[in-house]
Amino acid sequence: MAGTSAGIVAALTAAALGTVGFLAFRAQATVPANLTGRPGAGASAAAAAGKAPRDRRDPTALPSASGTGERVVYSVDDDRVWLVDGRERTLRGFPVRPGSVDPAPGTYWVSSRSNAVTGTDGVPIEHVVRFTTVNGVTIGFSAAVGDGGQAVPDPAVKTGGIRETRADGEAMWNFATIGVKVVVIR
Template sequence: MGPGVVVAGLTAGAVAVVALLAVQADGAQARAEAARAAAGLPAEATPSAAPAPSAPALPASSGTGYRIVYSVSEHRVWLVDPRKTPQLQASFAVTPGSTEPPPGNYSVYSRSAAGKGTDRRQIEHVVRFAQQGDVVFGFGAAVDGSTAPPDPGLRTGGIRSARADGQLLWDFAPTGTRVVVAP
């Protein structure tokens, strides 16, 4: 058996393995969607947070470095990672609580995978960064997908996002991540 036959055999084997892995990977998404449907869970959401060319520019006072920027006036969040290209990893609209955090620099001090908001709704991907008196300020998403404005009779500091955007923020913001609140 010559070296050409061995090389041809190895090449054919490698092509077969790559083809098998490609078929398995292609079916993994379909199997995951089928499993979610069988469990009665909603389909995997497509994040609405992909930075689009039309995404508003970062506020001038948003600082530098790895950070979450929240604009009180625009009710928008930006996720910024200067180690990546583009630096703007995501930008999305949010619904503020009935009380807004004062502009300034904060750090994520607490996270919860799930819980209940001050408006009594089930929430997930909670990322807390400030507290003022009895009002806790943080980002989160309602499990039911609601982003309706809060009851004005309640003092809430929860900043709500769509579920997919909440997942992006959760993945981006471990404890200690800087949060810049811009006017």
């Protein structure tokens, strides 16, 4: 009987170790690459890291994990914006030049708009579409009047303006009315 008990204990121990090993493997498969120092496991790792998967054939294509419905999609890492209608069609995609303060990935809504004001960097801007505030800095899309706001911003000044060309700014203005969803991704 003692031999049988020892065999049962050994079998249960082996089963427990196998289960723990399997669970550890599954947990490791979803850890983002930036935490493990090596590439993660496909889309789950990209999503866990806040980075939406991209179409490798077309880097300007709308990221697949960027929400649903009518929305503005802003990629902080790619400095790019997409305007997406309610039927999941990209109406326009364009590069932008962000300010010195980035919004966190997440879902926001257009909260205010101004046709023409002066930006925190002192540049006259138009078609301002605001959607959040980070540490007292208002974040929003805008187009600079005049030189297009292409001057290098002063790093000592905290700015939240995400600058577009005037043509892209007009498209944003016409699309992103109060309450339109803004999805920020890495």
